[in-house]
Amino acid sequence: MSDFRFGLTHAPLTPFADGRIDYDTYRKVIDFHLRNRAEGLALPMHAGESVSLSAEERKALAEFAIKHVAGRVPVIINVSEAGTAIASSLSAHARKAGATALICSVPYYWTPPQSMLVEHFATIGQAGGLPFFVLNSPSEFSEVEFASKSVVELLGKLPHFAGLIDMSLDWQYMIEVVTVARAVRPDFQLVSGNEYMISAGAIGATGMLSSLASVSPKLVRELYDLCRVQDYKAARAPQEDAAILFRLFRDAGPSGLKAAAKAMGRDCGAPRQPLPTLPDAAARALATKISNVGSVKAEPRGWA
Amino acid sequence: MTLVLKGVMQSPVTPLKNDFSPDYETFERLVDFHVRTGATAISWPHHKAESHNLTIAERKSLGEVAIKAVNKRVPVSIHVSALALEDTFDLARHAQKKGADAIIAITPYFWKYPPEAIYDYFVKLGTSFDLPLIAYNSPSYLDGIEFTGELTARLIQRLPNFIGMKEASFNSEKFFEILRAAQPLRSTFAMIVGVEYLLPSVSLGGAGSYSSAGAICPNLCIELYESCVAGDWDRARAAQYKLSELWLLFRDQYPSSLKGGCVIMGRPVGPTRPPLPTASPERVKFIEKRLIELGIVDSEPHGW
Numbered sequence: 001m002s003d004f005r006f007g008l009t010h011a012p013l014t015p016f017a018d019g020r021i022d023y024d025t026y027r028k029v030i031d032f033h034l035r036n037r038a039e040g041l042a043l044p045m046h047a048g049e050s051v052s053l054s055a056e057e058r059k060a061l062a063e064f065a066i067k068h069v070a071g072r073v074p075v076i077i078n079v080s081e082a083g084t085a086i087a088s089s090l091s092a093h094a095r096k097a098g099a100t101a102l103i104c105s106v107p108y109y110w111t112p113p114q115s116m117l118v119e120h121f122a123t124i125g126q127a128g129g130l131p132f133f134v135l136n137s138p139s140e141f142s143e144v145e146f147a148s149k150s151v152v153e154l155l156g157k158l159p160h161f162a163g164l165i166d167m168s169l170d171w172q173y174m175i176e177v178v179t180v181a182r183a184v185r186p187d188f189q190l191v192s193g194n195e196y197m198i199s200a201g202a203i204g205a206t207g208m209l210s211s212l213a214s215v216s217p218k219l220v221r222e223l224y225d226l227c228r229v230q231d232y233k234a235a236r237a238p239q240e241d242a243a244i245l246f247r248l249f250r251d252a253g254p255s256g257l258k259a260a261a262k263a264m265g266r267d268c269g270a271p272r273q274p275l276p277t278l279p280d281a282a283a284r285a286l287a288t289k290i291s292n293v294g295s296v297k298a299e300p301r302g303w304a
Numbered sequence: 305m306t307l308v309l310k311g312v313m314q315s316p317v318t319p320l321k322n323d324f325s326p327d328y329e330t331f332e333r334l335v336d337f338h339v340r341t342g343a344t345a346i347s348w349p350h351h352k353a354e355s356h357n358l359t360i361a362e363r364k365s366l367g368e369v370a371i372k373a374v375n376k377r378v379p380v381s382i383h384v385s386a387l388a389l390e391d392t393f394d395l396a397r398h399a400q401k402k403g404a405d406a407i408i409a410i411t412p413y414f415w416k417y418p419p420e421a422i423y424d425y426f427v428k429l430g431t432s433f434d435l436p437l438i439a440y441n442s443p444s445y446l447d448g449i450e451f452t453g454e455l456t457a458r459l460i461q462r463l464p465n466f467i468g469m470k471e472a473s474f475n476s477e478k479f480f481e482i483l484r485a486a487q488p489l490r491s492t493f494a495m496i497v498g499v500e501y502l503l504p505s506v507s508l509g510g511a512g513s514y515s516s517a518g519a520i521c522p523n524l525c526i527e528l529y530e531s532c533v534a535g536d537w538d539r540a541r542a543a544q545y546k547l548s549e550l551w552l553l554f555r556d557q558y559p560s561s562l563k564g565g566c567v568i569m570g571r572p573v574g575p576t577r578p579p580l581p582t583a584s585p586e587r588v589k590f591i592e593k594r595l596i597e598l599g600i601v602d603s604e605p606h607g608w
Binding site: 179200 | 479501504505508535537541
């Protein structure tokens, strides 16, 4: 098992032009995140419109990113899919392409029993043979949660199962998972899948996966660093700004993130259908709300 | 009207005799036990006190017993929520007459109603009595009926006696939204977590908890709170993980198993009223095994 630690990982946007992935811009996106102190890149996440990419595009995107990053930071590939075999082929490909780790959510659309979720993850994880992270986000997946007893079962079946990325924000769940998982594997990682890092960090999360990093990389770095040294009093101020931004973008999704990135001088094109491109007035209103968040003034403009 | 709540507050269960009638004598002892073992406030009857299974007359007479037993050593709040709001107002009137220090109320039960109805109800409750008011938010039990930050802020602006909230979403976003809306308007506003999830709540700025396991392990509850306040996060995590295991033991058919656990600790409080089950002898044996495994039997007071 590799000693990969999740750290502060950014989830980049996927730029499009003329209906295709815009690789020239993607190069700039990747460099932007690395300059702004990402310890890893996870792609394509929902913020990167993973579900709107074809399997071939996902593979090409992974290859491109891994090549361009060239070992500067770990690249973690999201292999979430509806079907187990389809996800497994993404995961086998990611390994060949040189990814460092894998992320996988419960299947799209289906609501299988827990035993099948364990099988789903075990199969996909084995196909990849890389450190494997389960993404738990019940509100995005018909309330399907990867139960703590299933976490333990998967630990028994998949030696590479390295941790859980939580987006539920649910204290009962997170504590249950770290308690039962660390009893079996003391270095099991809990990763906060969004920017509520104080409570997750107090509970024992050691990593953070951030979509807000496309807009506020300095803020998420400050929040993460303070939480890693457990200075939660000092982390309160950045946590407040992160909470405001989190709620703004939860409603607006990748459409909002792309509008905001554009307003900050990083045009990544329009989101793919069926996601809407924010109309100018809505984009301006969003930009105003974002600029009212104190810490945003210090954030980088353009690709710097 | 200056009542500032913090620390580990206890909401006692309701001791019953074998014929399910209230056991006043044991109730007095239990309340006294909580105060002697460090409760910073007493609040009764929360749902764990089987509030819904008590008649209004029983609630009044037991409430008087609680107030007398505490004898002003710590503040006493009376939980006035009932299915019919007429009963709620009757209970609140009675609480005020008998010398309670505050009242606490959940969002009204059963019906689906708009946020404005919550606002109107709490304004009426808060302006009808000359007592501090604590609100109680439990979205998962009340099917999504809940306080938002905005609603909380409006009530704080309207009600000078609105001093705090029992918050039982156990969710980082929901808890923090209410907290960050409330505290700029009333710095002493107490965010009190519903059971002992003190680690993720105090790190976010929470004031304390209404205890679940306080009748079983008051020392552990206080150790958790004090280590959170001191910023001793490693110690806090160890205590929180243990308390979380206890909560998993007690939460099903709450408070049946909790009452079962009281037997093991030498503080029997009798059966649980139907439709809730009373812990069977086998269940009590299982609870005993867990309490021994978790080191509770050896580290916590036995008997009264």
